[in-house]
Amino acid sequence: MKNKHPIPPKAATRLLTWLLRSDMTEEVLGDLEEKFYSVAEHKSFLRAKLNYWYQVLNYLRPFAIKKSKSTSIQSTMVRHNLTLTFRNYRKYKTQFLINLTGLSTGLACVLFISLWVADEQSVDQFHEHRDQLYQVMSNHSDASGIHTLRGVPGMLLEEIQAKVPEVRYATASTDTHEFTLSSEESYFKADGKFASEDFLQVFSYPLVEGAGISDKSGILISESLAMRIFKSTHVTGKSLVWHFFNKKKAVVVAGVFQSIPHNSSDNFDFVMSWDFFHDDLITYKNWFNYYGRIAVVLNPSADPKMATDKIDALLKEHQQDGKVDLFLTRYSDLYLHGKYENGEQAGGRVENVGLFRIIALFILFIASINFINLSTAKATHRIKEIGVKKSLGASRGSLMGQYFTESLMLSLLSVVVAFLLVWLLLPQFNFLAQKQLTLNLTWPVIQTAGLLIIVVGVVAGSYPALYLSGLKAIEVLKGKLSRKTGEVWGRKSLVVIQFSLSIILIVSVLVVYQQMEFVKKKNLGYDRENLVYFEREGRLMDHSDAFVAELKNISGVTHAALSGFNVGGGNSTGGISWPGKTPEDQIQFWEINSGNGLVEMLGLELVTGRAFSAEFGADSSSVIFNETAIAAMGMADPLGKIISHYTGDKKIVGVVKDFNLVSLHTRVEPMVFLYKPADTHWVMARLKPGNEVATIQEMGSLYESFNPGYVFKPQFVDQDYQAQYAAEERVGVLSRYFAGFAVLISCLGLFGLAAFTAERRTKEIGIRKVMGSSVLGIVYLLSLDFTKMVLVAAMIAMPISYFIAADWLEDFAFRIGLEWWFFALAGLSALLVAWLTVALQTIRTARINPVECLRNE
DSSP states (O other): OOOSSOOOOHHHHHHHHHHBOHHHHHHHHHHHHHHHHHHHHHTOHHHHHHHHHHHHHHHOSTTTBOOOHHHHHHHHHHHHHHHHHHHHHHHTHHHHHHHHHHHHHHHHHHHHHHHHHHHHHHTTOOOTTTTTEEEEEEEEEETTEEEEESOBOTTHHHHHHHHOTTEEEEEEEOOOEEEEEEETTEEEEEEEEEEOTTHHHHSOOOEEEEOOOOSTTEEEEEHHHHHHHHSSSOOTTOEEEEEETTEEEEEEEEEEEOOOOTTOSOOOSEEEEHHHIIIIIOSSOSTTOOOBEEEEEEOTTOOHHHHHHHHHHHHHHHOTTOOEEEEEEEGGGTTTSOOEETTEEOOSTHHHHHHHHHHHHHHHHHHHHHHHHHHHHHHGGGHHHHHHHHHTTOOHHHHHHHHHHHHHHHHHHHHHHHHHHHHHHHHHHHHHHTOOOOOOOOHHHHHHHHHHHHHHHHHHHHHHHHTGGGSOHHHHHHTOOOOOHHHHHHHHHHHHHHHHHHHHHHHHHHHHHHHHHHHHHOOOSSOOTTEEEEEOOGGGGTSHHHHHHHHHTSTTEEEEEEEOOOTTOOOEEOOEEOTTOOTTOOOOEEEEEEOTTHHHHHTOOEEEEOOOOGGGOOOTTEEEEEHHHHHHHTOSSOTTOEEEETTEEEEEEEEEOOOOSSOTTSOOOOEEEEEOGGGOOEEEEEEOTTOHHHHHHHHHHHHHHHSTTSOOOOEEHHHHHHHTTHHHHHHHHHHHHHHHHHHHHHHHHHHHHHHHHHHHTHHHHHHHHHTTOOHHHHHHHHHHHHHHHHHHHHHHHHHHHHHHHHHHHTTOSSOOOOOHHHHHHHHHHHHHHHHHHHHHHHHHHHTSOHHHHHHOO
């Protein structure tokens, strides 16, 4: 129903009158009223009101809105503050450069650490089903505790698929191993694994061509491997031959998958059929052989605890007297949280992530302290400037705006310089960290940078902005303000905190370095120097004895043998029984397949008995244990005792002294040498020192004559040993750099404060020189306060750094002791650096002509 006396909406009219330029108001309102009455008459009152609102809002554009006087004033004030800011930067160049250098360096370190942490946290997060993707793990209980492994019986796969409804997909696979592939007459080394049919449903390794493996003769290869072998990625249907030991398998390329991303914990070049591995390669296929790696994707609504119980129950059905428990753990957590102690998750690489986060906070705090200290120190020099401005009518708000503008602008410049430094140095950082990091200005990165600018700028500018701007003009101009004790002690406290953090970092770096040196030089119980090995395959499988004999004839080779020795472990078994064994005695033994002469070549010391030797004929029914294994089995006189191995009864012919087969993170574990030369993976040789390159070339020529076409790829045992500590080495190297930067930033702040102190005491220095003080005496006077601060910092830092270092060393079963000189050296280093830093400024000040000191106001 139409209104008899319609009028335009009053709220819309008031809004337009308030915002519209005055020279347009009358004309625009007239036009809108005319339009309003026309629509009301010909259509409806509601349509007229809606149209009126639409027209009002349509007029609210920048050209039509009235200019606010306050906006203009604010704009002028911002320009004024920016002008004053850059003038002050020019006036106090030293302070500006010190602040800019320290803060930008600190922020660059924080950015590097943030990129490293983000990359670590991204590992294995690319899988589509990562939230439902779990690894089946096994806890093995024995007298020494609980050992957690990824290995499970491969036969478990079919049971899970058939009997656990919570599981959507399940796949079994092997660890990655280096194999040989050949195409026509060309041979290639490549990392491969065997995996069951649902492998690509469980893990997200997208195919770019072809399909999954449907039979035993299929193989999936990566784009990079396809380019290496065929110089093309369109290779579906092409033939390859897989080689391992004396086995060969003709395979057909069923598909090509994208090259594995850098943030994957599992890196491989090809995948072959699990059925081929399980049916044709596994010799001992039973429920006590943990040769499988099984991963499952649960249904979104499934309870992981219920699925765990059902999977564990499947194993228990086949191992009634076993001491093995299965459990599920999220696959994407294994990279960072892969360390288990006594069956419970106990850290892992996540500890390094936490360490670097702490270092980043330390560095940022140290850099911010410099900024705050120098800002507050210089602010007291500007008290007269404040008095003059306030007497001329400047408000407290305008003064606060000026100081905050200066701080925020310096923070902004520091962030820009920090990003530039990261961009320039990222290739070198990637080399040190063994990463493929990139600097992308994503929205989260921009948000973080903005937050840093605001936080650091506001904190550093808060003292002059809030305190100095509130001073009374008359008292400032009369010079009645005295320097507050709290202000001085505040700056000293910040310097103490700064150097405390620096000393903690120095101690940490020293401890990591000493532990890594200990690891490198530790006597492992075998001689790993100049020990080289290479894979035994092709014709070497049938002519090993002749090859080893020829190898020994090379002048640079002192010893050679067939070997199953593998740094880091290898195969383990619980399938050993001995006289007196009870159901509670469940022990996992590392297995080392051996030929004649391996014990002697490794330099192992026999406690009793003998090593394998041709003098005693075939030793296939003989075994050699280490001391830990004999102690775990409770044997007082082991020689001649018969034990039951899953391959048959064996006689103990020798016991060797304990040696470290795996890393020093773990204690020595039980191990057994089996005389199985036919099953050894490698040929091992010890080289004479001094001419290794020429010797390896001769070995390569001999290998080529015995095994034409195959790739000769020798590896050194000591390099494999060091590779176990690659993560710790990289953390140690990066920590040294970051600690160095932390000390450098601290010293920049100290240099700035020394300059400020010397400038403030210029007249005092002049008077003292006139009264006969020496340069050395003045340097001592100016350095004394800083020396006290560093000494207090050392006293605070030492107990804290002790507990941090002790906690880190707990990760190692074999570790250094925390010597007193670690802490003394760190404190002394900080003190010497502080002295040198202060001396650079104080000596220059102390040598100034006293006339100049007294003349300057």
